[in-house]
Amino acid sequence: MLRETWLVFRRHTAVSLRSPAWVIIGIIQPVLYLVLFGPLMEKIVANTPGFPPGDAWQILTPGLLVQLGLFGSMFAGFALLADISTGVLERMRVTPVRRLALLLGRVLHDMVQLLVQAVLLVVLAALVFGLRAPLAGVALCLVMVALLGICLSSCSYAVAAILRSEETFPPVLTSVSVPLLLLTGILVPITMDLAPRWLYVLSRINPFAHVMDAERAAFRGEYSVDALLTGSVVLCVVTVLAVWWGARTFHRENA
Amino acid sequence: MIEARGLARTFKSRSRTVEAVRGVDIDVAAGELVGFLGPNGAGKTTTLRMLTTLLRPSAGSATVAGRDLLTDSLGVRRQIGYVAQGGGSAPECRVVEEIEIQGRFYGLSKAESIRRGRALAEHLDLDGLEQRLVRTLSGGQKRRLDIALGLIHSPRLVFLDEPTSGLDPQSRANLWQHIRSLRDEHGVTVFLTTHYLDEADALCDRVLVIDDGTIVAAGSPDELKSTVSGDGVTVGVPAESTVDAAEIAGHLPGAHEVSTTEDTVSFRVPRGDTALPELLRALEAKGIAMTSIQVQRPSLDDVFLTVTGRSLRDAQEVPGAA
Ligand SMILES: Nc1ncnc2c1ncn2[C@@H]1O[C@H](COP(=O)(O)OP(=O)(O)O)[C@@H](O)[C@H]1O
Ligand SMILES: [Mg+2]
Numbered sequence: 001m002l003r004e005t006w007l008v009f010r011r012h013t014a015v016s017l018r019s020p021a022w023v024i025i026g027i028i029q030p031v032l033y034l035v036l037f038g039p040l041m042e043k044i045v046a047n048t049p050g051f052p053p054g055d056a057w058q059i060l061t062p063g064l065l066v067q068l069g070l071f072g073s074m075f076a077g078f079a080l081l082a083d084i085s086t087g088v089l090e091r092m093r094v095t096p097v098r099r100l101a102l103l104l105g106r107v108l109h110d111m112v113q114l115l116v117q118a119v120l121l122v123v124l125a126a127l128v129f130g131l132r133a134p135l136a137g138v139a140l141c142l143v144m145v146a147l148l149g150i151c152l153s154s155c156s157y158a159v160a161a162i163l164r165s166e167e168t169f170p171p172v173l174t175s176v177s178v179p180l181l182l183l184t185g186i187l188v189p190i191t192m193d194l195a196p197r198w199l200y201v202l203s204r205i206n207p208f209a210h211v212m213d214a215e216r217a218a219f220r221g222e223y224s225v226d227a228l229l230t231g232s233v234v235l236c237v238v239t240v241l242a243v244w245w246g247a248r249t250f251h252r253e254n255a
Numbered sequence: 256m257i258e259a260r261g262l263a264r265t266f267k268s269r270s271r272t273v274e275a276v277r278g279v280d281i282d283v284a285a286g287e288l289v290g291f292l293g294p295n296g297a298g299k300t301t302t303l304r305m306l307t308t309l310l311r312p313s314a315g316s317a318t319v320a321g322r323d324l325l326t327d328s329l330g331v332r333r334q335i336g337y338v339a340q341g342g343g344s345a346p347e348c349r350v351v352e353e354i355e356i357q358g359r360f361y362g363l364s365k366a367e368s369i370r371r372g373r374a375l376a377e378h379l380d381l382d383g384l385e386q387r388l389v390r391t392l393s394g395g396q397k398r399r400l401d402i403a404l405g406l407i408h409s410p411r412l413v414f415l416d417e418p419t420s421g422l423d424p425q426s427r428a429n430l431w432q433h434i435r436s437l438r439d440e441h442g443v444t445v446f447l448t449t450h451y452l453d454e455a456d457a458l459c460d461r462v463l464v465i466d467d468g469t470i471v472a473a474g475s476p477d478e479l480k481s482t483v484s485g486d487g488v489t490v491g492v493p494a495e496s497t498v499d500a501a502e503i504a505g506h507l508p509g510a511h512e513v514s515t516t517e518d519t520v521s522f523r524v525p526r527g528d529t530a531l532p533e534l535l536r537a538l539e540a541k542g543i544a545m546t547s548i549q550v551q552r553p554s555l556d557d558v559f560l561t562v563t564g565r566s567l568r569d570a571q572e573v574p575g576a577a
Contacts, residue, residue: 004360011356015347083345091343091404094307095360096333 004097008105009112012079016113026072027117030064034125037187050193054220057131062141062215063186064125065118069145070184070208072117073152074177076110077160077169084164103250107153107243114149118142134221141218144211144235151239154246161249184208189216210234256412256444257283257306259324261315263468264301275301277468278315283446285411288438290459291448292555294567298468299448300340303416306446307337320412333361336410340417340448342401346390350381350400353389354407361408368407375403379433395426402433406443413437415447419454431458452555452567464559471562476555483553483561485509486527490534491547494518503537518546527551 016022041056051059083089092102122138125131156173163169183206188194190203203209214231222228259281266273276298283289291299304310306319308328317324320334344353351372358368376382379399384392392400398418405413418434419427435458437443449455455462456476464472464479472479492500500520505513507530513522524530527550538545559567 007356007359011352014352015345018347086345087339087341087343088345090309090339091337091357092360093309094332094335094337095357096329096362097360 001098001101004101005104008101009108012106012109023116027121030068030121033064038129050191052189057129058219061125061131062219065145066212066215067186068117069148070152072114073110073149074156074173076153077156080157080160081166099250100247103246107150110153111146111149115146118145133219137218137221141215144215147235147239151242154242158246158249184212207234207238256285257281257319259317262305262312262317263314264305265313274468279470285444286442288445288460290455290462292455292462293465294450297465300416303414307414308332336405336413338401338405338415344389344400348389350387351385357404358407371407375406379403395422412444417448456555466563479558480553483557485523485525487523487551488527489519489521489549490545491519492543492545496543499541500543
């Protein structure tokens with residue numbers, strides 16, 4: 001099982017390494033946010049009451065990491081749809097490789113790619129924009145981003161395998177991702193002081209808002225706050241659920 | 256090698272239910288080269304996908320390569336090779352990488368996988384293409400790569416779904432040669448599907464004819480053809496004489512299935528060669544000037560026509576068939 005997962009991982013990674021440009025293309029958007037939105041954020045954070053503690057970069061960078069984890073991984077399903085239409089998935093499904101390994105190998109590949117992007121982003125924020133954050137906090141943050149990637153790409157594969165259609169997948173993706181991203185408070189944290197009550201409540205229902213809070217806490221080096229614990233627990237639970245869902249879908253015959 | 260009983264599959268969607276395969280029995284002995292012949296949409300691919308564990312049958316059971324299809328699907332997958340209708344190699348990969356990883360999926364070591372890949376590439380005329388991206392291969396080359404992927408673990412049973420569809424005549428003939436040598440030189444049992452009459456006729460030891468999810472005839476091409484009674488004769492006559500000519504033809508000993516078009520009369524007789532002189536004399540006596548004549552030994556298309564009431568060529572044009 002481990003060997004099979006490793007083989008599947010290796011195959012998809014070999015394909016990605018052939019066109020490493022995708023890794024860069026994937027972080028263009030968050031980098032643009034850093035460059036074109038970050039400076040505005042400095043002023044806003046300084047002049048608006050209600051923001052959580054920390055400076056603009058400590059608030060924005062983890063936000064962009066979560067965005068990368070959510071948004072980047074959601075697109076994983078497209079690769080699966082391509083493999084379905086070329087028959088690659090079916091070819092692999094006739095080999096003795098376990099179906100769970102076919103999923104996990106892919107998910108692992110997406111996670112590694114995401115981590116590379118996340119590290120690039122953090123390094124850039126630190127070197128160019130003077131982001132200051134404790135190393136341990138950043139490391140913890142990256143672990144959470146990795147889990148986030150596992151969670152979201154598993155979901156993306158499950159949805160793609162159920163829909164099996166390059167026409168219906170994008171609209172479904174958009175209709176889920178935009179509200180999810182907004183309710184996570186990526187750019188402007190949804191705090192009790194900033195948001196109207198209904199919006200705040202709505203964001204609390206979104207598991208990723210808790211993950212967001214946990215990441216920001218980690219970036220501030222506050223390891224003992226409730227937010228970090230809540231966020232981590234929520235993240236672990238949704239990741240396990242997502243992988244279980246993905247595995248179930250891959251086991252079903254027409255995935 | 257294959258023993259299937261009552262294998263059936265129904266597809267349900269919101270709007271409609273499709274009974275793609277309606278309970279087929281299939282027996283294939285080791286070392287046989289068996290063809291599954293039928294028009295598009297007959298249920299060939301669906302049957303193959305059931306036999307290769309990709310699709311759960313709605314009913315029925317099967318033993319494939321000695322393993323139970325329903326309870327030991329992993330065991331079945333270890334024993335068989337499968338080449339899907341559309342192939343299964345990724346356009347963005349290199350030929351050599353696809354072959355190597357496929358071998359490793361089957362549990363071969365890296366070295367062993369590379370070694371077998373080389374041998375297969377040589378055998379299937381793929382040498383020199385190892386470093387090419389799959390998307391740059393020609394149709395015939397890609398098809399042979401897909402077949403190489405299905406053979407990397409030296410399975411004793413392979414399923415080929417429409418192996419030559421979409422290929423030019425040269426590549427088809429070439430591929431037939433490869434498929435024959437699989438069986439003749441390596442003792443591989445081959446189960447292939449096709450909607451080409453000539454392919455089933457030229458390549459297969461035994462043909463199962465499937466139509467609308469049911470097997471309607473089975474046997475060697477010669478056996479099947481002998482079930483069609485007699486040779487087909489078509490004579491061309493002036494339009495005003497078709498009725499008279501049909502009348503004459505109908506009175507020939509053993510003549511049946513007489514039909515006419517605007518200026519031809521067709522019928523079957525047990526022996527076309529001996530019936531002709533008699534026909535010529537009778538037509539001349541009536542003063543009918545024949546414009547052309549054709550005698551055809553029965554073909555698999557005639558077999559299909561006899562068992563289903565329509566020609567396989569016409570059946571291909573069923574709208575919406577895949
Ligand atoms: N996944 C599917 N969902 C619904 N209908 C299907 C599916 N696969 C095949 N069919 C239907 O089953 C019938 C048989 O298809 P198929 O086995 O592909 O035929 P063949 O391979 O002989 O051309 C067709 O009517 C086809 O539309
Ligand atoms: Mg087919």
